[in-house]
Amino acid sequence: EDFSKMTSGTVNAPDGTDIAGSLDTYMQTAGWTGSQVYQAGGWCRIGSQSAAGSLTLPALNCSRYDNEFAVVVNVKSVQGLTPVFSISANGQTAKHRLTSTARTYLYQFTGGMSKTYITLATSAERAFIDSIVVVRGNGATLYPDAKVITVTGTPEIVETDVKDTDFMHVDTVAVTGVTTNSYVFTGLEAHTYYAFDVKALCSY
Secondary structure (H helix, E strand, C coil), X not given: CCCCCCCCXXXXXXXXXXXXXXXXXXXXXXXXXXXXXXXXXXXXXECXXXXXXXXXXXXECCCCCXXXXXXXXXXXXXXXXXXXXXXXXXXXXXXXXXXXXXXXEEEEECCCCCCECCEEEECXXXXXXXXXXXXXXXXXXXXXXXXXXXXXXXCCCCCCCXXXXXXXXXXXXXXXXXXXXXXXXXXXXCCCECCCCCXXXXXX
């Protein structure tokens, strides 16, 4: 989520309307919930000067890759303040202080479920979120420059043999004769996961 639909206000002067009750209007996908949520010109502000804020993502299937998943957040605080920022899922939590310089943080979880709810929050004050990405696996190779924040706690719920309904189960399709270093797939369903195996026959 890049909050591109949150067009009102700016980081220095966020919009004053709490949109927590209508988040789906401002997000790329439906199912978000939260409290003390404000538009800030392409950023999402959670919390206020006198109240904590939170933002919970729609349920995601994070049960593959041995239940490992990673959350990548680009976030900062108000100038001169260092509020505590937390992110939690299924009994596991990471906490750290923010600075007014935007930075990308990587949180690695091990308690993924077929329906995983991830919550970002401030204990007080304001956090400005530029983007949120969730990936299966630990995400280390995808975001090598991100600062890793330690996740603590034991998963409250452990699932086994859960059917992965987020994947579209279809016959294998083989694409051959590709002579360039790219290929465009068409006809894919939105918000559906696909698995690909690629074999290079020569160098380009």
